[in-house]
Amino acid sequence: MRVSLILWDFSIQIYYFSMKVSIVTAVYNAQEYIEDCIQSVISQKNVDIEYIVIDGNSTDNTVDIINKYASQIDVLRSEPDQGMYDALNKGIALATGDIIGILNSDDLFANTDILVHVVQYIQSQQADAVFGNLNYVKRDDIAQITRKWISNPFNRRDFKTGWMPAHPTLFVKKSCFEQFGGYSLDYGTASDYELILRFLYKHQIKAVFIDKLLVNMRTGGLSNGSFRKLYLAFINDYKAIVNTGFRFPLFILFCKKIRKITQYS
Numbered sequence: 665m666r667v668s669l670i671l672w673d674f675s676i677q678i679y680y681f682s683m684k685v686s687i688v689t690a691v692y693n694a695q696e697y698i699e700d701c702i703q704s705v706i707s708q709k710n711v712d713i714e715y716i717v718i719d720g721n722s723t724d725n726t727v728d729i730i731n732k733y734a735s736q737i738d739v740l741r742s743e744p745d746q747g748m749y750d751a752l753n754k755g756i757a758l759a760t761g762d763i764i765g766i767l768n769s770d771d772l773f774a775n776t777d778i779l780v781h782v783v784q785y786i787q788s789q790q791a792d793a794v795f796g797n798l799n800y801v802k803r804d805d806i807a808q809i810t811r812k813w814i815s816n817p818f819n820r821r822d823f824k825t826g827w828m829p830a831h832p833t834l835f836v837k838k839s840c841f842e843q844f845g846g847y848s849l850d851y852g853t854a855s856d857y858e859l860i861l862r863f864l865y866k867h868q869i870k871a872v873f874i875d876k877l878l879v880n881m882r883t884g885g886l887s888n889g890s891f892r893k894l895y896l897a898f899i900n901d902y903k904a905i906v907n908t909g910f911r912f913p914l915f916i917l918f919c920k921k922i923r924k925i926t927q928y929s
Contacts, residue, residue: 683783684712686761686838690751691730691769692720697882699729700806704772706736711779714738714761718751749847749855756838756846765835770882772806774799778878782835785874792869793836795829796878800927803882810883811927817873823865824910826919831856833878840869853893854900861908 687705691698705715717730719742727742734740739758745751748768756764763786767773785794795818800811813830816822844867847855863869901920905913 682712683763683787684714684761685763685765685779685783685835686714686716686755686759687765687767687779688716688718688752688755688759689767689769690718690720690748690755691722691726692748692751693722693724693726694769695722695725695729697770697803698726699732700772701767701769702730702733702737705767706733707776708773708779709776711783712761713779714759716755716758717741718745718755719743720745720747720751746849749849753846756841759838762838763835764838764841766832767879768832768881770803771832772880774877774880778876781874781876781878785872786835786837789872790870791872792840793834793863793871794874795835795871796833796874796876798830798833798879798881799877800883801880803884806880806882811924813927815873818864818871820865820868823861824912824916826916826921826923828857828860828920829864829871829873830879830881831860832881833874834860836863836869840867843867844869851904852900853897854904857901858904858908861904866908 689701689705705713715737716739717737719727719730719740721742721744730737730740741754745754752766763782765779765782782794785791795815797815798813799809800813802808802810815829818829840863844863847859849855851858864871898917901917902913905916910916
């Protein structure tokens with residue numbers, strides 16, 4: 665009996681951990697934070713990881729820091745690109761994993777068991793994608809939480825009231841990228857939003873919610889800061905909503921902004 669239980673447990677572990685996870689990090693001049701990001705990836709336990717880092721030809725010490733971990737990074741490219749989403753597309757094209765996750769250069773996985781949970785949920789739920797919760801933290805002190813993005817189980821209708829999963833917590837099977845394409849470069853900083861709408865709403869891939877904190881995200885992203893950045897983010901969000909085929913895009917945008925208010929504690 666004891667032997668059979670051990671064998672059963674061993675078979676379950678093989679079942680859960682047989683999928684490879686490709687993590688793609690796009691980076692440019694991020695010498696302050698890239699080491700934290702890398703360490704949070706390579707410290708993940710009990711999972712087959714392929715780590716891909718795409719550098720946009722950084723001019724600071726970013727590449728030197730990355731090279732300290734060369735033996736634990738499967739693919740490193742450093743060359744000019746057309747921005748973060750172009751770099752992510754390069755990484756996705758190079759990925760050989762079954763599941764693809766994106767971790768920005770100034771973000772971190774919340775603990776060392778994140779990717780194990782991702783694989784378990786995708787396999788046990790027969791899902792195309794999973795997503796979870798996210799904390800916004802101060803750039804210079806990740807122990808200080810400024811916002812909590814607590815998501816909820818996926819319901820396609822919720823997109824009509826401004827809902828979306830936190831992009832840094834989204835893990836998607838590579839087959840979805842192969843079938844539906846990568847990040848469009850036509851939507852600026854809303855390229856992730858457009859991809860989410862295209863995958864989850866338009867093509868209705870099966871996405872499952874993991875009710876766990878998956879990522880700590882430092883504040884101060886590409887779409888935040890100046891009035892011009894906020895304006896462009898609004899315009900690009902609007903374009904993504906309209907081009908996905910939604911009615912009442914301004915209502916959806918209004919709801920999307922209101923939802924952010926509830927994330928502040």
